[in-house]
Amino acid sequence: MKRRKTGPSGVVEAPLDTRAQARAKEEGLPSVKDGRLKTYEPGDNVAKFLDLLDRRVSRSLAVSLTACVHCGLCAESCHYFLARPDDPTMTPVWKADQIRQIFKRHVDWTGRLAPWWVKARTLRDDEDLNRLKNIVFGSCSACRRCTYNCPMGVDTGLLVRFTRGLLTELGIVPEGVFNVSRDQWETGNQMAVTETDYLETLEWMRDDVRTELGDDTVDIPVDKPGCDILYTINPREIKFDPRSIAHAAKIFHLARESWTMPKWGWDQTNFGLFSGDDKLGAFVARNVYEAAERLGVKRIVISECGHGYRSTRWEGYTWAGHEQKLPTESVVVTLKRYLEAGRIAVDPARNAEPVTFHDSCNIARSGDLVEEPREVLRRVCADFREMFPNRRENFCCTGGGGLLSMAEYRPLRLEVAKIKADQLRATGAKLVCTMCHNCVDGLADVIKHYKLPLRVVQVLELVSNALVIPGRSGS
């Protein structure tokens, strides 16, 4: 790597904000009382951190902590560094080194024997822990593009999540992450939507689709046993944007799908992935798996959500120690099946504007779902064009890793979004499609900030637009 001059550090100096934690304690929330939701206590947090680090390091983490040869290839793959090329603190290797140095000092024999030789370093106080928080939460969207490009197989994404988990255990977390974790622990969904609100919104969308299709048999069944599909969603679909629920219900109806949504266990998102808290990850994922078993469905289908897909399809079974008995798929795979089997008819001319596709990191790089959305888009859009780089090499929307919910890191996020903005602009597309709600907002922020002539859409919306409804001419 070329040596460059050192610029000012981009690490955000956000103080530790514990106001939400204090409120949660005051209110006596059950999750706080029984210790599932951890809160900050001043005291010897460094000793606790080092103890957790020692106990939790696994073999795969130890490999990532020791195998790095500082070749610098990761730097060239990181949008933070590409946008701030004079700032070494933006390289994945520097970020990973902040935990690596502590590991070397306290766990690895090389640093215990000769700390100066391997640049081992210790932590002094809670300020140091807070600084570590600002690095692992604030200067990395955990997109794993560096991991994918590391010749030594160092998983910096794993190290970042691991470190986040240790800090979360001590209550040293951004307030936004704390708030969402609190809501998931307390209510089973990340936006604290009540059961009444959930059911009412589903009925509302059902009635809208009935009106649109002029068909009173349209239904959004809840807790109906023995269906083929259990459909699970992101709470933001209920709270702020239920259009996607209507699109799904319309398509399921036309495909004559046997489906239901669960009354409990409907949130497929999972802040355990972002906070590094495997226990929260297990709790939320298990809710979905148990709903599927309780209702006797044959398949779990996950609405368009990147981290929800990765959590529910891949990581959740491990966190929850739950045997995977049912196929667990993204709704985009379900749509692809309908199109291939002719269960729905579409006319791509109805999506005439040029569309490009943004691969969500958690779906493509970490979820191995790459070609399926493209096959769907080619069938429902007249002008589908790739952005470059794409697929597993795509750049993050910049809002990943939970960054959307951490306002304090937003200025840096939007600064480094220059890379994403250039990539989007070069496509010349009018619409950017993504199968992740997080990316929807991440991309919308980039588009607004960089004044790009683009609109964000999702796969369900484009398929819904393209539907040719039987018995209806020109519909």
Add this chain to the structure above:
Amino acid sequence: MPHIEIEGRRIEVNEEGFLANPEEWTEETARLLAKAEEGLEELTAEHWAVVTFIREYYLDKKLAPMVRKMCQATGFPLMKIYDLFPSGPAKGACKVAGLPKPDGCV
């Protein structure tokens, strides 16, 4: 502190453009936030119907209302909310109504 400067006024906001001190909201702030953040030159009676409802709901419950409640209270269909506020109910309407940023994936 991040802030917006518009029409000679300075409004303190958080990093996402949500009012830093939600209790300091006035109708004038709403007009300025709508202009600066949503590109709305003026707020019509329809905008105000949504904004006033959100504001009252928030003062009562300390929560952002669901979009379902916004539509019920105003009688608007869902798509109307997106027509009125380009950034949608959370990042558009709630911001103009002076709420803090809602928690979660938004």
